[in-house]
Amino acid sequence: MQKEFVKKGLAAGAAVLFFVILSYGFLPQLFQGKVLNQGDTTAWKAMSKEASDYNKTHKDEALWTNSMFGGMPTVTINKITTGNHILILDKVLTTGTAPASHLFISLLGGFLLFLALGINIPLAAAGAVAITFCSYNLQIIQAGHVTKMIALAYAPWVLASLVYTYRKNALLGALFLAITVSLHVAANHPQITYYLGFIILAILIGLFIQSIKKRTVPKFAKTTLLVVAAGLLGLATSAGHLLPTYEYTKQSMRGGTELATEAEDSPRKGLDIDYATQWSYSRKESFNMLIPNFMGGSSSGALSKNSQTYRKLKQMGYNADAVISHMPLYWGEQPFTAGPMYMGAIVLFLFLLGLLLIKGPLKWTLTGVSLLALFLSWGYHMEWFSMLFFKYVPLYNKFRTVSMFLVVWQLTVPLLGIYTVWKVLEGEFETAVLRKKLYIAGGITAGFCLLLALFPSLAGSFSGPTDAQFPQGLIPALVADRKSLLQADALRSAALILSAGLVLHPILRKRLKPVVITILLGLLLLIDYLPVGKRYLNDSHFVTKNQYKNFFAERPVDNYILEDPHVYYRVLDLTGSTFSDATAAYFHKSVGGYNAAKLQRYQEVIDKHLLPEIQYFATKLGECQTVEEATEIFAYHNNHTHTPVLNLLNTRYTILGAESLPVTNPYALGNxxxxxxxxPVDTPLEELEALAHxxxxxxxxxxxxxxxxxxxxxxxxxxxxxxxxxxTGSIEHPxxxxxxxxxxxxxxxxxxxxxxxxxxxxxxxxxxxxxxxxxxxxxxxxxxxxxxxxxxxxxxxxxxxxxxxxxxxxxPASYTTGVLISRISSLGLLIALLAAVVLGAIRLWPAARTLQKKKDTEK
Known part of the structure; x- marks a missing residue:
């Protein structure tokens, strides 16, 4: 028994070492002193600059910032960590260099999840790779969606604790569940937490049905009460952030509008459904999960110098080398995309094999929640279903980008797929049955891929909605390259599926040990995931530290404005996209900015007033000969101005270029x-409209x-x-x-x-x-x-x-109350964890002494 324990310990240690090597080996640039150029991280550093500087020099926390959109709470910019002592564990787990440390956390969590299901260590390690290296994870790392990646990394930890609670030790499992929920929620991505909740709910429903069949409902009820209590305790540790966030949500775009128009009898609550479903997967695009380049991949993808597009660009006299790495390869219906949500051809094959072989609640639980996620990811392509959830399911209308619901598949598909492999290696199925199901699953998945490789036109026209923006002579070459990309990836997926099917085929299974089959399957998974992942996270996305610092270098125009002795005024930056670019917030108090959950009222002011005012300014600017003339665009005539809201917000400077002088607004109304x-007005709509005159x-x-x-x-x-x-009409009382x-x-x-x-x-x-x-x-x-x-x-x-x-x-009182709740609950959890460790040591001590005495006697 002792030897078996040591053997398993060494195997687990080897798996952890493998995870470290894989995480950092995938990102060797981190050892070369380079920095990942993440767009959203750069934006975050800009928008959080004022608050971060304040926090460095003050004991209290900056809960408000005036750096963007005239002013807003920092709760959607910086997560509030005050009082949450569980984050000590997060610091330990994330020791190392991000984003490799985030990949490691995900690998370790996936490993623990498969172990909790009873799966052996080598196969659990292979399953962890499948959970972690889905292409979407690498895309969000590259984009700088750090909180989303951390939340996804901790998701399998939560599921592992849940499974352990029901399968092994309810009390200890509940403690682990509270801690992992705490770590996951502290990552601060409510949308991922919401989607994880659907998986948890599906599992609980499956276990409840199973308990009815086995007549163990009382035991299920007791364990579920522990699970609920643990979940609430885990949430409580982040109360310092959650309560202000919940309070803010009601005032943000996620909370809806107070404006009632003629088309709406009452104000709308939650996001507008068109906005929320703007990024919807089409039914056809869902095949991206099996064939990564089914719809071209990225909206800004790279083609080789052997491509038809490259040759055509050369013929047309363009600098092909400069643009070939940023071509619009994606031809689907989303506005744009960083890449497909590729789940892995092998794992999808194994998932289908599981549907054919596995019996019991696990299969139906994972299948049910996977189908739900798929249907909801279709958004406006399955509008009646989306509208049903949008109207009646709590909190669903608070989130946008419904295609993100497919992150559920990153957990459910590997779970059932790897579980199926485990059962196959355990000899659960008769040879004839296994052979038949392998042929069916392989025939469907590999056969579909081969069909598209031979007849790519079945996928569609390969013409994208933005193609009209490019020279028409280039389009045929671009279409031909998109078709070639699909064919190449279809053949690739088919080859991987057939290879995995061969490894699991009874002929090989009888000749090879299970551990050898597991290693072969693991190697195939690495071959499947890593090259696709490198398409979206590679050396081209890294810069030197000096290059990264230059992103925040002061421009001459910034220097000029910062010399203003007035401490507080606002700036309108027209050098980028004013309301989707946070760059100006690094140095100034900006009228614009970037935030998907800005205050709803401010968004309505943007739509009704600021955008038209900026457009008017830009039009009139073209008529001005000097910067001094441009200042008069803000002027009042007959008690009216064309820029009333810009003046109202004390917009003193307008930036036109990095090197040029800003336009000064002497008509800004001041502090x-x-x-x-x-x-007096009678409705919020009247109040908004009155600002114009x-x-x-x-x-x-x-x-x-x-x-x-x-x-x-x-x-x-x-x-x-x-x-x-x-x-220009006059009003009463000039x-x-x-x-x-x-x-x-x-x-x-x-x-x-x-x-x-x-x-x-x-x-x-x-x-x-x-x-x-x-x-x-x-x-x-x-x-x-x-x-x-x-x-x-x-x-x-x-x-x-x-x-x-x-x-x-x-x-806000929500902050004060929340921090108090965070302190009490997190300290309680740490004390409980310490007590569990001490009690475990006390229980193990007699056994350890007995083993030592036995060794001494043998000597």
Whole structure:
């Protein structure tokens, strides 16, 4: 028994060593001093710069940042880790260099999952490779979707703990489950957690049905109560982040809109379904999971110099060498894609073999949740089904990019496939039955691949929706190359499937030991996954450290703006995509930025006002001879301007180029100002629309203002509606700005703003700060006062006459409560883990002493 234990320990250690070598061997650039150029990571460093700098020099945490979209909570940018002591374990597990460390975590988690199912160590190691090296994982690593990759890496850990809880030791398993849930949730990708929940629910349903058949419902119920408690405890460790996130979600694009139009009787909750399903897999595109280049692969993929496209580019006089590595090879219906969600030809073959051979709840559980994921990944291609979930399944309408649901297959397909191999090697099936099912599964999968290799036109036209943007003479060559890519990968998949079928065939199985068959299958899996993975994560995606630093180098225009002695103003950067590029946030407080969950009200202001204003500015800029002339684009005429919201947001500078001077806006309204009147409106839609024609220098547009406020700033007559920004019609009470009152910003930090105020009389003060109803408190001379919203997005105070000190402070109760819950639950988990280790050692100690005495006696 001792020898068997040592033997298994050595085998497990060898597997772990193999995982380390594979993780780092796949990314040798990490040993060459290079840095992975990840677009989203670069964007994150820009958008988090203000908060990160603050956190380095302050004890409290920056919970708000003004670096993007006028201002927003940092909860969707930086995960809040305060109070979560379980992250000590995460630091241990991620020791090493990312992203290799993330691959290692995934490999180790997959290994533990297969071991929990009772599968032997060599086959469990092979299964871990299948879970980890799916092409999607490598694509998101390259793109910089770090939190998504970590969440996926910890997903098999959660499932391993769940399986262990039901199959082995309920109490110890529940402890492991709480810890792994904690690690997974702390990765901070709610969408992956949501999809993992579907797998867990499917497993629980399968186990419940099994317990009914075996008449063990009471035992199942007790274990399930432990599982639920463990899951909640694991979630509680991230309460410091989850509670503010949940609170923010209601105000974000994920929470829906308060605007009700003529087409909608009531405001919409959740994302718009067209936006949420924009990235939908078509039914045909699903074959990408079997043949990676079924639809061309990437929207920016590489072709060789032997391709027809390369030769045609040369003939047409283009610099073929410069563009051949970024060709639009993808010809599917998604807007664009980094590559296919290739699951592995061998594993899909094994999955189908499992459907034919395996009996029991595991097969139906994994098949059911896999089909559900597939149907939902089709999005608008199966609209009735998507709409059903969108309307009635809790939280489903909070997430976009439904094609991501296929990450479920990265777990379920290898699970059933490798489980099937294990049963085959254990001799569970009669030779005749196994031979027949091998032929059927191989015939379907390999046969389909060979059919496409011979008749590629069955896949479609090979013409993409963006082909019209390219020279028409190039399209036939591009189509021919897409067809060749499909044929090559179809042959490749067929060869791999036939090779795996041969390894498992009874003829070889009788002649080779199970461990040899396992090693051969493992080698085939490496041959299957690694070359495809290298298409999406290779040396071309790495840069030197100096090159990486240059991404954040100050441009001359940045230097010019940063010399402004004013501490706080906003910048409009037109050198990139204003509302999907966070670069400007690295140095400035930006009107734009990049975030898929920005505040819903700000998004509505972008759509209704900022985009038209920017377009107007760009049009008029072409008529200007000098930068000085361009400043007048922001000017007021007859109490109106074509850029009311840009002025409202205190947009002082507009960047046109890295080397050129910015356009200064002398008409920006500043940090705060006293208005003469309030324009009352009845609905949020009226409030939004009124911004186009109200003089926001002197008027605050407010929804249902209190009478006390109207006493300080009388109600204005509602101006005539304007069809476009900058209506030149006049309004009641034309502006006459000669204020005796003054408001001045004196102290700035992300969580706190201080002002000095001199008020001639009681007055309504508008601040060019984004209104957020949760967490911000306002104090006048130390006494808390209410903050009301004006102009759809700005904060407003009623300030009494006299000299005053005004302070805004941001510390939401959800954060304070959440951090307390995180501290208590995570400390409790660590204590329980320590107790489990001590108790285990105490139990093992007598056995160890007995073994030692036996050895001494033998000597």
């Amino acid at each position: 705060a100002w006293v208005v003469e009147r309030i324009l 109200a003089d926001l220098r002197t008027t605050a547009v407010m929804l249902g203002p209190p009478q006390e406020w109207l006493n300080a700033a009388p109600a204005a007559t509602h101006p005539a509606p304007a069809d476009t920004p900058g209506n 502006a006459n700005i000669t204020p005796a009152s003054a408001i001045q910003l004196t102290t700035y930090s992300p969580n706190e703003l201080e002002y000095s105020a001199v008020m001639e009389a009681d007055g309504v003060v508008v601040f060019s700060e984004i209104f957020y109803p949760k967490g911000w408190k306002a104090y006048i001379d130390g006494e808390e006062v209410p903050i009301l919203r004006s102009n759809f997005i700005t904060r407003t105070l009623l300030v009494p006459a006299g000299e005053h000190h005004i302070r805004f402070a941001y510390k």
